[in-house]
Amino acid sequence: MNSLTIKGNWNELAGKLKQQFANLTDDDLLFKEGKEEELLGRLQTKLGKTKEEIHKIISKL
Numbered sequence: 001m002n003s004l005t006i007k008g009n010w011n012e013l014a015g016k017l018k019q020q021f022a023n024l025t026d027d028d029l030l031f032k033e034g035k036e037e038e039l040l041g042r043l044q045t046k047l048g049k050t051k052e053e054i055h056k057i058i059s060k061l
Contacts, residue, residue, distance in 0.1 A: 016061045021047060 014029040028042050043054050 013058060013061050017043075017058075020057075020061075023047075 010031045014031070017029060018024050024043075024046060028046050029039075031039055040051055040054055043049070044051060047054070049057070
């Protein structure tokens with residue numbers, strides 16, 4: 001997952017993540033250019049997953 005992939009499809013991916021993980025909020029999924037690590041950190045904390053697991057989940061969407 002690179003920043004271009006995130007930027008291009010992020011709204012769609014965020015919607016799918018919210019469907020899959022009901023405890024995620026819009027704030028958790030807020031994406032700002034250059035802040036990919038911060039986003040991944042929020043997802044790790046909220047979902048209790050490793051960075052690698054988060055990458056796998058997003059790549060499967």
